[in-house]
Amino acid sequence: MPDVVTGEVAGWFPVFTALLGFVTAGISEWFRDRRALGREREAREATRRVQLSERRANFQRETLLNLQDAIVKLSRAAGRMHHLDEMEYRKTGKWGGHLFPDDLDDDAHHANVTSMVLTSRVRDERIRELAETFRSYANMVGISQTEQAEKEAVRRAIELLQPLHERIGEVLRKLDDDEDAQHLVPGQ
Numbered sequence: 759m760p761d762v763v764t765g766e767v768a769g770w771f772p773v774f775t776a777l778l779g780f781v782t783a784g785i786s787e788w789f790r791d792r793r794a795l796g797r798e799r800e801a802r803e804a805t806r807r808v809q810l811s812e813r814r815a816n817f818q819r820e821t822l823l824n825l826q827d828a829i830v831k832l833s834r835a836a837g838r839m840h841h842l843d844e845m846e847y848r849k850t851g852k853w854g855g856h857l858f859p860d861d862l863d864d865d866a867h868h869a870n871v872t873s874m875v876l877t878s879r880v881r882d883e884r885i886r887e888l889a890e891t892f893r894s895y896a897n898m899v900g901i902s903q904t905e906q907a908e909k910e911a912v913r914r915a916i917e918l919l920q921p922l923h924e925r926i927g928e929v930l931r932k933l934d935d936d937e938d939a940q941h942l943v944p945g946q
Contacts, residue, residue, distance in 0.1 A: 835866035
């Protein structure tokens with residue numbers, strides 16, 4: 759009888775070990791797949807974060823460049839208005855109260871609204887402060903009640919132009935530096 763039991767065990771043993779090997783391989787493969795999926799998920803998330811960061815940086819860069827253009831247009835319009843105010847004052851001896859040409863009025867309005875909208879999108883608080891202050895002085899040109907008030911508004915607006923453009927340049931350079939640094943990080 760011992761020979762029969764040994765024979766039966768000997769017959770089932772290879773089947774059992776094959777089945778055990780198959781199950782073990784399946785479990786091992788399942789764990790490998792889960793780890794690979796986890797790594798893929800982490801890689802996709804890291805890629806998504808990088809893409810989101812790049813989109814934000816590009817949006818901010820575009821906003822700042824457009825803001826600079828709008829500020830330049832607003833300063834030109836204010837300068838033209840001030841010049842026309844002075845010319846009218848020399849002719850009539852009366853300050854203000856005259857109408858500006860439609861194209862100048864439209865240009866000033868468009869530049870003002872554009873700079874206001876773009877300023878609201880800027881992440882840098884200092885740029886927002888400088889741009890809003892500049893806009894408020896530029897908007898006083900053409901509506902000031904006295905020559906002295908308008909000249910003061912023009913002077914203050916001009917004083918803000920350089921620091922405003924310098925700060926925009928600093929932020930743009932930082933965006934570029936951050937982007938360069940991000941592309942130099944190993945593994946990304």
